[in-house]
Amino acid sequence: MHFTSETLLDDGVVEREFTLGEIPGILWTPASASASAPAPLILMGHPGGLRYMRSRLTGRALRSAADGFATATIELPGSGDRPPSAQAEQARADLRRTITAGEPVDDELVDRLVLPLVEASVPEWQAALNALLALPEIDGPVGFSGGFISIGIRLATVEPRIAAAGLFAGSYVPRRMFEEARRVSIPLHVLLQWDDEGNDRQAALDLFDAFGSQEKTLQANLGGHTGVPAFAGEDAARFFARHLSRAAVPAGNG
Amino acid sequence: MHFTSETLLDDGVVEREFTLGEIPGILWTPASASASAPAPLILMGHPGGLRYMRSRLTGRALRSAADGFATATIELPGSGDRPPSAQAEQARADLRRTITAGEPVDDELVDRLVLPLVEASVPEWQAALNALLALPEIDGPVGFSGGFISIGIRLATVEPRIAAAGLFAGSYVPRRMFEEARRVSIPLHVLLQWDDEGNDRQAALDLFDAFGSQEKTLQANLGGHTGVPAFAGEDAARFFARHLSRAAVPAGNG
Numbered sequence: 323m324h325f326t327s328e329t330l331l332d333d334g335v336v337e338r339e340f341t342l343g344e345i346p347g348i349l350w351t352p353a354s355a356s357a358s359a360p361a362p363l364i365l366m367g368h369p370g371g372l373r374y375m376r377s378r379l380t381g382r383a384l385r386s387a388a389d390g391f392a393t394a395t396i397e398l399p400g401s402g403d404r405p406p407s408a409q410a411e412q413a414r415a416d417l418r419r420t421i422t423a424g425e426p427v428d429d430e431l432v433d434r435l436v437l438p439l440v441e442a443s444v445p446e447w448q449a450a451l452n453a454l455l456a457l458p459e460i461d462g463p464v465g466f467s468g469g470f471i472s473i474g475i476r477l478a479t480v481e482p483r484i485a486a487a488g489l490f491a492g493s494y495v496p497r498r499m500f501e502e503a504r505r506v507s508i509p510l511h512v513l514l515q516w517d518d519e520g521n522d523r524q525a526a527l528d529l530f531d532a533f534g535s536q537e538k539t540l541q542a543n544l545g546g547h548t549g550v551p552a553f554a555g556e557d558a559a560r561f562f563a564r565h566l567s568r569a570a571v572p573a574g575n576g
Numbered sequence: 577m578h579f580t581s582e583t584l585l586d587d588g589v590v591e592r593e594f595t596l597g598e599i600p601g602i603l604w605t606p607a608s609a610s611a612s613a614p615a616p617l618i619l620m621g622h623p624g625g626l627r628y629m630r631s632r633l634t635g636r637a638l639r640s641a642a643d644g645f646a647t648a649t650i651e652l653p654g655s656g657d658r659p660p661s662a663q664a665e666q667a668r669a670d671l672r673r674t675i676t677a678g679e680p681v682d683d684e685l686v687d688r689l690v691l692p693l694v695e696a697s698v699p700e701w702q703a704a705l706n707a708l709l710a711l712p713e714i715d716g717p718v719g720f721s722g723g724f725i726s727i728g729i730r731l732a733t734v735e736p737r738i739a740a741a742g743l744f745a746g747s748y749v750p751r752r753m754f755e756e757a758r759r760v761s762i763p764l765h766v767l768l769q770w771d772d773e774g775n776d777r778q779a780a781l782d783l784f785d786a787f788g789s790q791e792k793t794l795q796a797n798l799g800g801h802t803g804v805p806a807f808a809g810e811d812a813a814r815f816f817a818r819h820l821s822r823a824a825v826p827a828g829n830g
Contacts, residue, residue, distance in 0.1 A: 389775070516785070516794075527781065531770070535798070540770075540786070541792040551791070553818065557811055565809065 323453035335387045337380070340451040342450055345401060346372060349395035350383035354390055360461035361392040362566040363454060363483075365447060365477075367382045367468040369493065370401030370439075377400055384466070385555060389563050392460050396450050398470070432494040436472050440499075444476045451483060463566045467558070471529075473501050478506045480537060486510070486559045488564035491526035492518055492547055509537040511561035512553055517545045577707035579603075589641045591634070593773055596704055600657060601650035604637035605713055610645055614715035615646040616820040617708055619701060619731075620737075622723040623747065624655030624693075636722070639809060643817050646714050650704050652724070653696040663692060672683060684759045686748040690726050694753075698730045705737060717820045721812070725783075726753050732760045740819035742762070745780035746772055757786040764792040765815035767808060772801045 329340040334353025339346065355361035364386050368375045372395065383393035400407035413434040420427055454460050463485040466474050474489045475550050479502050489509040510533055530540045539561070543551050581593040584613050588607025593600065609615035618640050622629045626649065637647035654661035667688040671815045674681055717739035720728050731755050742765040764787055766781050782793045793815070797805055 399672075516792075530796070536797045538770075539808075540794070540796040542796075544790065544792045551793075553814070554793075557813075560807070560810075 323450075323456075330366035331380075331384065333384070333387065335384055335385075342396065342446075342453055344404065345396050345446055345450070347394060347450060347567045348379070348383075349392065349394045349454065350380070350387055352368055352390055355392055355459040357458035360430050360459050362463050362465070363392055363451075364391050364393045364465045364467050364562060364566070365451065366393050366395040366468045367473055367490075368395060368397040368398075369469045372397045372402050374402075382555070385559055386562070389567075391562065391566060392454075393463075393467075394450065394454050396446060398439060399446070400439070407438075409434070427494060429497055433496045433498075436494060436496050437498075439470075439471050442526075443473055443481065447477055447483055449474070450542060451481070453513045455483070465562050465566050467562070469493070470496075471495060475499050475502050475506060478508055478510075483510065484508060486562065489513070490550075491529060492521050493523060495529055500529060503529055504531040504534045505569055506533050507535055509561075509565050510539070511558055512538065512540045513550065513558065514540060514542040515547055516542050516544050516547060520547055536558050577704075577710075582722050583637065585634075587638070587640055587641065591637075595708055596650065599650050599700055599704070601648060601704060602626065602633070602637075603646065603648045603708065604634070604641055605628070605646045606641035606644055609646055609713040611712035616717050616719070617705075617714050618647045618704065618719045618721050618816060618820070619726045619785050620643050620647050620703065621720060621727055622649060622652075623723045623774050624652040626651045626656050635813055636809070639813055640721075640816070641727055643813055645719075645816065645820060646708075647721075648704065648708050649718075650700060652693060654693070654701070659670065661692075663688070666828075672772075683746060683751055687750045687752075690748060690750050691752070693724075694726050694730050697727055697729055698734065701727070702735055706811050709737070719820050721816070723747070725749060729753050729760060732762055732764075733736040738762060743767070744804075745783060746775050748776075749779060749783055754783060754786045758782055758788045760787050761789055763815075764789045765812055766792065766794045767804065767812065768794060768796040769801055769803060770796050770798050774801055787793075 323341050323342050325338045325340045329337045330339050336351050338349045352361055379395055386393045397404050400410040408418055416431055462483060464483050466484050466487040469490050470491060471489045471491055474487050478484055478487050478556050486509045491512055491514045513529050543554055577594050577596050577791055579592045579594045583591045585591050585688045590605050592603045633649055640647045651658050668683055686695055716737060718737050720731050720738050721743040723744050725743045725747060726749055727744055728741050732738055732741050740763045745766055745768045765785050
């Protein structure tokens with residue numbers, strides 16, 4: 323992990339760009355984070371394209387820093403400045419054509435859109451987690467927050483260091499991820515936009531039902547994909563404060 | 577309205593029992609409430625039986641008082657110390673028999689269980705509202721919170737002084753209330769227990785979909801009817817703080 327830039331933001335939050343091998347990423351740490359008082363970490367998901375998503379991600383990271391959390395994100399394979407994938411480009415072109423033609427998006431296309439990205443990116447998130455937790459100013463517990471719900475599901479299943487996840491039910495989910503969802507056992511806070519034009523509401527409700535977690539909350543708000551109200555961000559922040567604050571972690575789990 | 581008892585609770589909250597004609601009720605006011613600084617009011621719904629529900633209702637009222645709100649509730653017709661209704665007793669007996677026999681609860685029975693209570697109780701809640709708002713230490717805006725969702729729907733439709741409602745989707749809802757729900761336009765916070773044994777989850781989701789409000793949030797939590805987690809109460813309290821705090825009310829609406 324190599325830091326390539328460092329910027330001081332409001333309230334003493336430090337924003338650092340980094341590369342992990344060929345993968346670009348960003349780390350935000352609160353002013354309070356130090357080797358003697360390391361900050362818990364939130365891995366922040368997104369749909370791909372760090373440059374385009376930058377200001378929204380920074381806003382969310384600043385909110386988390388106010389609660390004492392470090393936040394980190396990495397670019398997805400095939401997105402942003404990373405080499406494009408012919409397979410992914412083809413799947414996205416097929417999706418556009420299907421939607422334009424008013425045809426249903428079938429399981430085969432959803433699998434092609436999502437599964438290769440999950441397979442390729444989850445080990446990268448785990449490598450990033452290794453590198454981030456090696457920094458003296460960062461420590462567990464670790465949360466996963468946000469976009470690309472299938473990546474969140476897989477991470478929650480395979481990565482025991484993830485202690486809680488705030489997921490956004492706003493994208494296509496392959497059928498096999500419903501099976502993986504049954505094996506998820508960490509606390510979940512799932513956000514759903516009730517009138518999300520690009521999302522299947524019933525599938526999102528079925529997915530919430532499938533999660534195996536003993537503590538899970540679905541928060542559905544009126545509005546489309548990009549209309550998440552400000553108070554929903556506050557509620558998600560409180561979810562992480564409940565589950566990632568050091569005092570909230572049972573002995574042996576932190 | 578005649579006050580029949582007065583008790584000082586923690587944090588200076590005053591609990592007063594009252595009667596409004598033959599209807600018993602309880603009013604909780606925060607220490608801050610006075611003629612020069614009147615408190616906004618939350619009408620607190622419940623399934624009937626004030627004596628049985630007392631400690632839970634007091635807990636919720638104390639929470640609201642901490643946010644500066646007065647809270648009031650009245651007994652439902654035919655419940656608690658009020659004269660029983662032969663019609664309501666018959667409907668409840670039919671419900672017990674239907675559930676014991678494992679038969680579906682049909683629309684006719686739901687109508688008999690709920691509609692007479694809505695018809696009889698909503699004018700009583702409005703009379704209570706008149707009496708409460710006449711007290712110098714209480715003023716608008718007014719919220720409705722809690723149980724018996726059909727009463728909340730009807731009040732939100734017919735009573736313009738109700739500015740926001742926090743509803744609990746945990747009881748049978750007659751089909752005609754879905755039509756009334758379309759005419760509801762105030763901000764809503766709807767709580768659903770995902771595994772409520774006595775509630776139809778799909779009907780609750782359909783009802784949430786039907787509400788005409790431009791701001792509406794559904795919060796679904798894992799667990800049965802009585803398993804509402806503590807943080808859900810906190811989230812509901814923040815909903816009211818957003819919508820009933822004097823600063824949050826647009827000019828002409830307070």
